Amino acid sequence: MEVDEKKAHPPYMLIWGVLAVLMLGKVLISMLIGLKWLAVLLLVIVSFTSALLVAFYYMHLRFEPKKLWLLAAVPIPLILIFIFTVMQEFTQR
Amino acid sequence: MTSHAAAVGDGGQERLERGFEFYNLKLGMWIFLLSEVMFFTSLIGAYIILRFAHPEQFPAPGTVLSIELTAFNTFMLICSSVTMVKAYAAVQHDDQQGLQVWLLATIILGASFVGIQMYEYVYLVREGFVPIANLYTAEGGPLYGSTFYLMTGFHGTHVTIGVLALTGVLLRARTGAFNSQKLGPVEIVGLYWHFVDLVWIVLFTIVYLI
Numbered sequence: 138m139e140v141d142e143k144k145a146h147p148p149y150m151l152i153w154g155v156l157a158v159l160m161l162g163k164v165l166i167s168m169l170i171g172l173k174w175l176a177v178l179l180l181v182i183v184s185f186t187s188a189l190l191v192a193f194y195y196m197h198l199r200f201e202p203k204k205l206w207l208l209a210a211v212p213i214p215l216i217l218i219f220i221f222t223v224m225q226e227f228t229q230r
Numbered sequence: 231m232t233s234h235a236a237a238v239g240d241g242g243q244e245r246l247e248r249g250f251e252f253y254n255l256k257l258g259m260w261i262f263l264l265s266e267v268m269f270f271t272s273l274i275g276a277y278i279i280l281r282f283a284h285p286e287q288f289p290a291p292g293t294v295l296s297i298e299l300t301a302f303n304t305f306m307l308i309c310s311s312v313t314m315v316k317a318y319a320a321v322q323h324d325d326q327q328g329l330q331v332w333l334l335a336t337i338i339l340g341a342s343f344v345g346i347q348m349y350e351y352v353y354l355v356r357e358g359f360v361p362i363a364n365l366y367t368a369e370g371g372p373l374y375g376s377t378f379y380l381m382t383g384f385h386g387t388h389v390t391i392g393v394l395a396l397t398g399v400l401l402r403a404r405t406g407a408f409n410s411q412k413l414g415p416v417e418i419v420g421l422y423w424h425f426v427d428l429v430w431i432v433l434f435t436i437v438y439l440i
Contacts, residue, residue, distance in 0.1 A: 146319060153312040157305060160431075164301050167291055167439035177440055184435040188428050195315050195424040205252065208260055212267040223275055 147194045159187045259418045263425050266388075270429050273384065274436060277377045287371025291439055294359055294369050295378070296350065303346045304434050307389075310339035311427040314420050321413045326406060329416070333400040336423065340393040347386050351379075378437060385433055388426050395419050 163183050170176040193199040198209060281288050291297065313335040320328030354360075358367030361379040366372040399419050402408070408416055 149312055149315045149319070153308065156308045156311075156431075160301065160304055160308060160434075163435060163439055164297060167297065180435050180439055184432055187431045191311065191424055191428045191431065195311050195427075196421055202252065205260060208257075208264065212264050212271070215268060216271050219271060219275055223279055 147197075147199070149194070152190055152194045156187055156190060159183050159190075253414065255414050255418055256421070259421050263421065266425065266429075270381075270384075270433075273381050274432070277381060277436065280373050280377055284371065284373055287373040289370040289374070294354070294357070294374070295438055296353075297438055299346065299350060300434060300438050303343055303350075304430060306339050306346075307343050307427050307430050310336045310343070311424055313339060314423045318413070318416055318420050321403075321408050321416050322410050324410045326403070326409075329403050329408065330400060333396060333403060337393055337396045337400065340389055340396065340423075344386055344389055344393065347382065347389075381433055381437060385426070385430060388429070392419070392423050392426050395422065 163180055166176055166179050166183070170179065192209070198206065313332045317329050317332035317336060320326075320332055354368075358365070359375050359378075360366055360368075361372070361376045363372035366375055368375070396419055399408075399415055402415070
């Protein structure tokens with residue numbers, strides 16, 4: 138029962154605080170880091186982390202059955218194929 | 231079964247898909263959201279291709295678009311996500327007043343996001359940042375304007391639909407339609423709203439910061 142209560146109430150405000158800090162961090166990275174590739178890399182990592190926090194805790198994916206995890210993972214290989222195809226667009230020029 | 235998986239559909243009866251541990255409405259929403267992932271990925275992909283192919287048309291971040299204003303708008307959308315989960319937590323505890331207050335807060339924040347985006351559009355159009363090649367006079371090129379309005383416009387449309395859906399749920403909540411045993415629509419509209427927030431986190435980075 139205690140576990141269910143914990144699952145029902147993830148630390149919403151803590152996640153909110155982390156998301157706000159990450160958002161601020163992204164703006165600072167964009168403004169302060171001169172190296173373009175490093176800024177892009179850090180921005181992608183921070184954005185990916187923020188997106189995962191929203192999906193896991195606000196959309197409650199972390200507490201859902203594993204079958205839903207599989208369902209949610211379906212677009213990932215499709216996205217990878219898409220990225221690979223886009224990369225081909227430039228490497229074959 | 232988890233507490234969330236135990237949530238029941240609109241009719242107050244569990245309607246579980248065979249082989250799955252959650253109700254049909256929720257399964258349908260997740261499948262819809264996955265199709266939305268592909269939709270936005272295609273838009274972002276098109277943007278990346280165009281940006282790589284025509285780098286001269288895409289100026290450095292902050293030269294045309296206001297990062298500060300949009301960062302504030304992003305913060306409001308993040309706040310709207312926490313008010314949405316608070317509404318969901320309230321209905322789980324049969325807190326009718328809490329449900330209505332948090333839903334109203336989410337609607338106000340969402341509508342404010344759209345309002346600020348409209349203000350941004352008006353400002354940018356006056357500066358010559360338009361999606362029409364012949365009329366484009368801002369820094370960069372018309373591809374920048376076209377892709378910007380396409381991506382942010384589609385996202386703004388999603389936010390608007392979300393605000394309308396939330397308003398519908400709030401009106402039903404005012405009649406006492408939801409409780410801890412009957413909270414399907416609150417959870418479903420919440421999933422949609424958080425997805426819209428998630429997409430903006432990515433779009434803000436790609437369109438405004440990179």
